Amino acid sequence: MKMSKITLNIDGTEIEASEGMTILEAAQSVGIDIPTLCHHEKLEPYGGCRICTVEAEVRGRTKLVAACVYPVEKNLTVKTRSDKVDRIRKMVLQLLLSHAPDSEQLVDLAKEYGADKDRFEKEASFCIHCGLCVRYCAEVKKKNAVGFINRGSKREINFVPEIAARECWNCKECFPLCPTAALQAAYVFTESLVNSSPPYETDSE
């Protein structure tokens, strides 16, 4: 990777960052806080939760980007807080809260952005599809014991029983990563072992 320096402006301060960094990393390097849910420093950027949305201005045009995946570039002007950004984060939070109304992280953020947890009908799946457990297992532990199944509104995490029964007891490192509740992955994990045959063989009739 080329290590040439790039100057950009975040919230009115000139910042020097190296090429290949994301807006989030650049902001963190000078102590500017951008809220994140699906971000983890050991993992590849994912851009799943959109809570890190910021306003980025390039050549006079403003666009909304996810700070955790957007690479820094020359003459970039970033606003991490603005009416528009706050409005979007509030909406994102309200949508996520319909899945996980009691998540501490979400409730704290909701207080800051004035999000109403009863804005949308509750569908408490306790999963906001941040993919932290899935990606941690694949990228850091390289076990792939947990993955996503189904798609769209039916998407959920699922432990592969054959692998989970062997690997998970001594690891469980993904449990505390969960932004909604440390117990969510634990619950799905237990469920997968109780129904000892894999999901594709259970409801065969």
Place this chain on the structure above:
Amino acid sequence: MDNARIDQILEKYNGEASSLIQVLLEVQSENRWLPGQALERISEGLQVPLARIQHIATFYKAFSLVPKGRHEIHICMGTACHVRGAQNVLDKVQELTGINPGETDLDLKFSLETVNCLGCCALGPVMEIDGQIHGKITPSETADALQKYE
């Protein structure tokens, strides 16, 4: 489906991870569904984690992780078929086969599925069995159509 046949298919694609979907499609078309044991074999053969295969196999509707019947019934519920009484056709087929959409009967004869458009709206209501189109079908005619299949 035995492992030898799966290995043959895997060999055809040189065990390349990128051909996962092609391999799954071939197994699906030969076996009519994807058994867990086949997925494990494919996982080893292509060096793709089982979690990822599950993700893909549950993502696409073309794949089935439960056994499918010998004959697949598709009943179109698209707008044109709907206004011409597709619901009545579906009700009748459900009554005749005793299964709901997405299900397969016990002797693995029929699988029933609703679809959103088969592309021949002028023929509505349309029922498709094993790719053969039965157009402008009435609920009473469905019984005759189904009887032809063993």
